[in-house]
Amino acid sequence: MKIAFDLRPLQIGHQNRGIGAYILNILERMPKNDGLTYIFLRYDSSNPIDKYNLGGELNYIDVVIKKRSFSKNPIKLLLYVYSNLVPAFNKLKRHKPDVFVQCDYLLGAPKNLRTKIITISYDLIPYVLRGYYLPSWRKYVGFRHLRIRSRVRLILHAWFYEQKYRNGIRLLKRSKRVISISKSTTSDLVRLGRVPENKISTIYPAASFRKNKQDVIIRDEIKELVKNLKGPTILYVGATDRRRQVKELIFAYNLYNAREGAINLLLGGKEFSTDSKSLDPKVKQEILSSSYSDTIHMLGKITEAEKKYLLENSSVFVYPTLYEGFGLPVLEAMEAGCPVITYRNSSLPEIADGAVLFTEEYGGYEIYISLCRILQDDKLASRLVKEGKAKAKLFNWENSANQFWEEIMNCK
C-alpha cells in the first residue's frame, strides 16, 4: 500500500501552531512494515522528516516541488495565484499512491480517481468569523478614500482568499474521509461545509510538550524573571490575531491592578517581542498605554519546555478566544496543572467542561470577574487544577494515532 502524505503544512508556518503539533505527533507514530510505502510531498526549502527526526530508518519516496512565492512581477504573480487556486500534483501522480493524506485543506489534492483522499480539518474559523478573516470583496468596492490601485489590490486579495477557501471546502466534499479534531468542528463541517456526516470521524489531539533538541532548554533569564515576580501571575501564550482578544485580557489585568491589587502579566509568543512587526498595533497600544505596564513582561518566542515551566509557575492561564478548532493551549495548561479562564464557545466546553472557569460573557470585565474568583478562592483554584489534570488524561496521543492510522488502513 502506498500512502502519500503532504508535509507542506510543516513548511509554511503551521509547525509552531496546533496544526503542526497534530501532524508531528501523528507522524511520530506511523506504522512501519514491509507492505507500506510512504511518499512524502514537500517544498524544496527543507526536509521536515530529517528536521523533526520522524523517519528513523524509514525508506520513503521523496517528492520535492518548488514553492511559488508572492511576487510583484506580474507573470510570477499570475503563476502564484494559479498554483494556489489550481494546484497540480504531476510529480506525485507518477508514483500512483493509493491514499493521499492532506493535512491542510487549502493546499489541494490530486484529481485522480484511483487515489483516495483523506483530509484533516482543524476548524472552519474563516467561515464562522467571516467578518474578521474572510470579508467579502464587495466590502472594499465602496472604499472611496483609497487610491484606485489600493482598492483593486484589496478587492483582488479578498477575492483570492474567497476562492481559495471555496476550493478548500470543495476538497473536503470530494474526500473519501474527513478527519476532524473535535465534535464542534464536525458539526461546523456539516453545517457550513455541507460535508455528509457519515464521512467524518473525530480524532482528538492530546497535550504533549514535544521534546526536540532545541525545545528542552529553559533560558536562565526566564527562570530569574519568574523567581523575582511578586504577587500572582497571569499567563498568556499564543498569537494576537483577531479571534484572540489579548486586548481584553490586558484590560482585565489593568482593572485587577486598579481595584484589587498588584498582579503580573506574562505574554509568551513569537509576536510579543520588542522588535516584532506582526504584533497587532491595537494590542501594542494597549500594552504601552497601560498604567501598570511595568509588570507586563513580553517574553517573545518560547520553547516547549519554557511553556511547561511557565504554566507550572503561574497562578492562572487566561485564553480569551472567540473560536477554537480544539483548544490545545487550554488542554496543555490543564495538564501542566494551571487553572484556566476562557470563553465558553466552539470546542472548549467539549474538552474542558468542569475543569476550567468559563466567563459568563465575552469581554475584559468578565475576565476580571473570573480573575477575582480564581485568585481570591484557593479552593476553586485547587479544584480546577485537580479536575484539569484528570480531564487531560482522557486525551492521549497513542490512542489518537492508532485510530488515525487505522482509519487510513481501512480506507483502502
Add this chain to the structure above:
Amino acid sequence: MGKKKTVKVFVDGEVLVIKHFSGIGHYTAELLKAVDRLLFEDEYSHFRFEIGVPRSDAHRIHRFSFDNFSFRKMPFSPHVANGLKQRKRLPPIDLLYGKRVYLFPNYSSWPTYFSPSIPVIYDLSFIHHSEFVEPKNQEFLVEQVGLSVKRSKKIITISHNSKNEIIKEFTLKDSDVEIAFPAVDMHNFYRSSDHTIAHTKAKYGVFGDYVLFVGNIEPRKNLISLLEAYDQLPKDVQNKYGLLLVGAKGWLDDEIHRRIISMRMRGLRVMQPTDYVEDDDLPALYSGASVFAYVSRYEGFGIPPIEAMACGTPVLSSDNSSLPEAVGDAASLVDATDIKSMSKQLAKLLTNNKLRQELVKNGYEQIMKFDWEESAKVLLKTLEEAAA
C-alpha cells in the same frame, strides 16, 4: 437565513475632525468606534458606512483607524456650510451622495430630497436655559434644530431627560426618539498606578490632595458656586485639600477667573493645570483626586462624573436635569443653588472614609449600566428602521 438588504449610511463627520474636539466629538467618535467593532459580526455585515469629512481636515479622520468605514469629502467647508444653513440655501445632500440614511451628529441637519435623515440632539439647553448658551449660537440652534426635527425620520438623544424634553417641545411620539446613552470606555478610564498619578501631577504642576472639576469654564457649569462652597469649607479641610479646575476656555469666564485670583490672594489652594491637559492624562488626574465635584446647572448627560467613578473617585454632583440619571445612587447629590449644603456635603465627603468607600463601590456598579456597544446597537437598529 435570508440575506439582509444592504443599509447604506452616511455620517456627517465634521465633529470628528475639527480642531476643537469637544464632548460631541468624543461621543460621536466612541459611538462610531463601537459600531466599527460590531460591523465585523455577521449580524451587522449588511451595513455600509460612509463618513463625510471636510476637505481641509480630511486626513485627521485616519487617527481613529476605523476598519469598516469609507470616507467621502464634503462639498463645502464647515464655515461655508453653516453660512448656507443660516440662509437656507443648502442643497439637499442626497442629490450629491445618493439614497442612504443620513446621520447628523451635531444637532442641525442638511435638507434631504428623498432620503431619511436622523439628527442627534443632545439636550435642549438652548431653549430651556438660554442664559447658559452663547446668544449667537442660541439663535442658530433654535432655528436649525426646529428644521432638523421637521426633516427627520427619527431622532437620537442621550438621556431620558432629554428625550422627555424633546417629545414635549416638538410634540412627537414616544417611538420617534431613541436613546443611545454615552458610556465610559473602561479601557482608558481605570484607577491609575501611584507612579502614573505622581508623574502626571508633576507634569501639570499639581501638588497635594485635591478636589477636581473637569469641564469647560463657562456659566452652565456653576463654577462660582463651587468656588464659594470651597471657600466655606472648615479651615483644616481647606488646608489639606486644594481645588483643581481642568478645562478649556468657554465663554463669560472673566468673573470666574477674578474669583480664582482673589481666592489665591487669600492663600487658598485653587489650582489650574499649567498646560493643556491631554486626553490620555485625564484618568490619572481623576484617580489622584480625593473628590470629583460636578455641580452643573444643566447637563445633557454628564459624562465626567461617570468617568470619575470608573477611576474610583467619589463624586459630588448636582441633582438637576439628567445628572441623577447618569450618576444613580453612586454620587452625593446636592442642590446646585444651595451653596451652604454644597459646602457641608463636600466637607463630609472629604472626611468620612466610610461614605467614600461606599460611593466608590456603588460607582463601579453604576458605570456598568452604560455600554458603548449597547448604544451602538440602538443606533444601528434605528438606522435600519429608518432605511426600511
